[in-house]
Amino acid sequence: MDDDAPDEALADIKGRQIGGWGVAQIAVGTGLTVYAMWVGILQPGFRKVPLKLQVPYIPASKTQVQNVMTLLRGRKGNLVDLGSGDGRIVLEAHRHGFNPAVGYELNPWLISLARIHAWRLGYHGKVAYLREDLWKVDLTKCKNITVFLAPSVLSLLQEKLHAELPDGALVVAGRFPFPDWEPCRIEGHGVDRAWAYNMQAQKQRLLGKVSNI
């Protein structure tokens, strides 16, 4: 056996320079891996959703979830999280007495993860995670709605919520506020901030604006 062989091989590798072609190969390889992860794991189910409406998965932090629950204090009835990710807001809502607590989510991996979390914590059958496009679900009977989405979609979502939600509904938005609505309460600071909107007040504001024209 040649005991020096591994050392020689190592010295040989160390001595080699990575040229421009090598750098290009690494860059292309890394790019393809990231793209494959994006398409295969993070964004399946989004093929039919226009690019500008696709919102990536960024889970709410513990503080963000707490702020949402603080804004929902005193409320009862059903709750819907639009784009429910791994289901953390729905679970917490169920713990706070909201019934039924439902999450709509397009990514099947996240739906499975949410169901596993619920099962592990003993909430199997008590919360629901449905694979639905939030733009297509009927919200006419929703009383409490939570939304952790991107600023690019909030303007359009405002219109849907305005058209469908009953007067008594309360909408809580995390991370980013709705562009044209006036919140009735705000909780937290910086990225943890959450805004609560009373639907009746938004509808009255719009009526006031129209009658002033």
Ligand SMILES: C[S@@+](CC[C@H](N)C(=O)[O-])C[C@H]1O[C@@H](n2cnc3c(N)ncnc32)[C@H](O)[C@@H]1O
């Ligand atoms: C920023 S994450 C928030 C996840 C969760 N609500 C939370 O706060 O932890 C947004 C989620 O919305 C989902 N989503 C984006 N567009 C959607 C659509 N059209 N229908 C259903 N879910 C959607 C994404 O897959 C992602 O999981």
